[in-house]
Amino acid sequence: MAQPKAHQVTLRSIADQLGLHVSTVSRVLNGRTGDGVRAASGDTAARIRRLAEELGYQPDPHGSGLRTGRSRLVGVLVPRLSDLVLAMIYEGIDEAAGELGLTTITANSRDDEQTRRLRTRMMLARRVDGLIFGDASLDSGFLDELAADGGKFVLVNRRAGDHPSVTADDVTGGRLAAEHLHGLGHVDVAVIAGEPYASTGTDRTAGFVGYYRDRGLAAPLVLHSPFDTAGGRAAAEKLLSRPDRPTAIFAVNDFAAIGAMGAARDHGLTVGTDLSIMGYNDTPLAAELPIPLTSVTVPTREMGRRALTSLTRLLAGEAVESERLAPTLVARASTARP
Amino acid sequence: MAQPKAHQVTLRSIADQLGLHVSTVSRVLNGRTGDGVRAASGDTAARIRRLAEELGYQPDPHGSGLRTGRSRLVGVLVPRLSDLVLAMIYEGIDEAAGELGLTTITANSRDDEQTRRLRTRMMLARRVDGLIFGDASLDSGFLDELAADGGKFVLVNRRAGDHPSVTADDVTGGRLAAEHLHGLGHVDVAVIAGEPYASTGTDRTAGFVGYYRDRGLAAPLVLHSPFDTAGGRAAAEKLLSRPDRPTAIFAVNDFAAIGAMGAARDHGLTVGTDLSIMGYNDTPLAAELPIPLTSVTVPTREMGRRALTSLTRLLAGEAVESERLAPTLVARASTARP
DNA sequence: CTGAAAGCGCTTACAG
DNA sequence: CTGAAAGCGCTTACAG
Numbered sequence A, B: 001m002a003q004p005k006a007h008q009v010t011l012r013s014i015a016d017q018l019g020l021h022v023s024t025v026s027r028v029l030n031g032r033t034g035d036g037v038r039a040a041s042g043d044t045a046a047r048i049r050r051l052a053e054e055l056g057y058q059p060d061p062h063g064s065g066l067r068t069g070r071s072r073l074v075g076v077l078v079p080r081l082s083d084l085v086l087a088m089i090y091e092g093i094d095e096a097a098g099e100l101g102l103t104t105i106t107a108n109s110r111d112d113e114q115t116r117r118l119r120t121r122m123m124l125a126r127r128v129d130g131l132i133f134g135d136a137s138l139d140s141g142f143l144d145e146l147a148a149d150g151g152k153f154v155l156v157n158r159r160a161g162d163h164p165s166v167t168a169d170d171v172t173g174g175r176l177a178a179e180h181l182h183g184l185g186h187v188d189v190a191v192i193a194g195e196p197y198a199s200t201g202t203d204r205t206a207g208f209v210g211y212y213r214d215r216g217l218a219a220p221l222v223l224h225s226p227f228d229t230a231g232g233r234a235a236a237e238k239l240l241s242r243p244d245r246p247t248a249i250f251a252v253n254d255f256a257a258i259g260a261m262g263a264a265r266d267h268g269l270t271v272g273t274d275l276s277i278m279g280y281n282d283t284p285l286a287a288e289l290p291i292p293l294t295s296v297t298v299p300t301r302e303m304g305r306r307a308l309t310s311l312t313r314l315l316a317g318e319a320v321e322s323e324r325l326a327p328t329l330v331a332r333a334s335t336a337r338p
Numbered sequence C, D: 001c002t003g004a005a006a007g008c009g010c011t012t013a014c015a016g
Helices: A011-018 A022-030 A042-055 A061-068 A084-099 A113-125 A141-148 A170-184 A199-214 A229-240 A254-266 A300-315 B011-018 B022-030 B042-055 B061-068 B084-099 B113-125 B141-148 B170-184 B199-214 B229-241 B254-266 B300-315
Strands: A073-078 A103-108 A130-133 A153-156 A165-168 A189-192 A221-223 A248-251 A276-278 A295-297 A323-325 A328-330 B073-078 B103-108 B130-133 B153-156 B165-168 B189-192 B221-223 B248-251 B276-278 B295-297 B323-325 B328-330
Touching: A011 A022, A011 A042, A022 A042, A061 B061, A073 A084, A073 A113, A084 A103, A084 A300, A084 B084, A084 B103, A103 A113, A103 B084, A103 B103, A113 A141, A130 A300, A141 A153, A153 A300, A165 A170, A165 A300, A170 A189, A170 A199, A170 A248, A170 A276, A170 A295, A170 A328, A189 A199, A189 A229, A189 A254, A221 A229, A229 A248, A229 A254, A248 A254, A254 A276, A300 A323, B011 B022, B011 B042, B022 B042, B073 B084, B073 B113, B084 B103, B084 B300, B103 B113, B113 B141, B130 B300, B141 B153, B153 B300, B165 B170, B165 B300, B170 B189, B170 B199, B170 B248, B170 B276, B170 B295, B170 B328, B189 B199, B189 B229, B189 B254, B221 B229, B229 B248, B229 B254, B248 B254, B254 B276, B300 B323
Parallel strands: A073 A103, A073 A130, A130 A153, A153 A165, A165 A323, A189 A221, A189 A248, A248 A276, B073 B103, B073 B130, B130 B153, B153 B165, B165 B323, B189 B221, B189 B248, B248 B276
Antiparallel strands: A295 A328, B295 B328
């Protein structure tokens, strides 16, 4: 026998109190308002709605989920939620989900293939209706498999293969960065490029390098590194120790840029004056740093919102196109003429 | 009629293939291994387990949830996930939850009472088994109500009322900060105290102020502010504009401290030399800043893990005690002798 | 407009 | 050791 649940309000308890059948109550409470078709007579419907409201009825998702085969649950996989950019994207996703009565569950993959598979599996076990991946690797093998198995998902922040994605136009963003530094007069420039498996880093780098190359200028130095502060510091350390050290550094991520600022200080260089450094994403910190950081703004939360919208379209059977949101550059004190 | 689900593996499909009854399969697959009691003969059990494994059986939580009245879902409410400290706590919670086969859902309350109520309601509608609040307000009215209604929850990071919580010992942390600055010789000190409704800020401030008061020294200046960089900058701006400006500032949060560093620079002060600034939480950024930030380390992820453990105990009917984790101070270049 | 039935997948007390 | 039944709460095609 089932556990008696704590005097829970169910369709049945409402139906019984009103002397109606539970199916009638269900029809009314699920009735898309504004329809021509009515689920019950105006009077009956009103009585049902009033009582449901009064008792604080909340449909049990286990019941409806079991019956409909849909959970109204969306899984969101990210490299790590403690990466501010991903946290903000997730906030956008969750905000949009909440407005549609969807619930999100999230997990960190730490950009590790095995963890990615395991956590995806756990989300599928939870019967999510669809997934949003914020941790796509350019090597899209896992996603290809998942798609082949009928998995429904969209990517956010990073693109991969031909899977539908909502990203910023990172190539353009990288080009904006190059245009800015070149415009200031920087010719010897370097890129702290992030991880090679992430389209964000590689696209920004490609845009940046392309700009210099297209003008027949010396190719920028490119160094890969983790996306965090320590990674940026280590990469900048290497760059600044070279005899032909650059006059400007473009880090594909604000946190890496902050790390680079630390390395600059260690080398006795004043950022903005002796060395220009810029970041990417324009995190809330960038403007408030002791030396405000030039960065490229990306509509992070909006990216999350759109990814969720895209996913719901996909789940509704519509075809969805990838979206590329436009970045803009914000010049601050960390970059200046050489 | 129900939607035919995509050839899903169910207890029934396994039972049919093996010529067994679904209840037998259920008993075997739920059998706590290592029991003296066996759910089925060794041979039958082995066949069931082998087939389940082979087909990749994953129990449908809608079925078990409906039946047992438990969802194995935990709700986590935070002020905002884009606050790094909360993101790290959440990571700890989710990590521990995953190890126990629990799934977490999270939401931002933005420290807004109405949002807090709404999002809690949504989690309850999702039938979470229990809740973890990372956004407790010292005015614990809402939590008192929830507890009276039989809601099961623990608090994390911030304490409130007598509700079970897992926090750092913030009073001690504040005292450590005071001891450090006083030890360096700072007498004119100020506190950027955060929001008055959060125990983190008020406890750290109380510990700090208490240390100076206990020694008969002038009471530190105390200014409340938002916990973020912009808030810290604005508060420091005020402090540094005073004729009797302090020689050291204790910000109860690293991000506020970074904002204060910006304000110092605007005033032409070199942090560490002309003005000491310290933060709290020792976020990964602190050590990597151009001027490394003195801070108080708190085992953030561990706090999250323990909160989850506490909640599972509570849900199992055990009595749980509040926990206070010990903080330690990390001295860096941002604080020095006046 | 409303009722009655079926059944989604699961667990568990009961029989044998 | 295994089966059979009941029932958790819900939705939906079918009748009337």
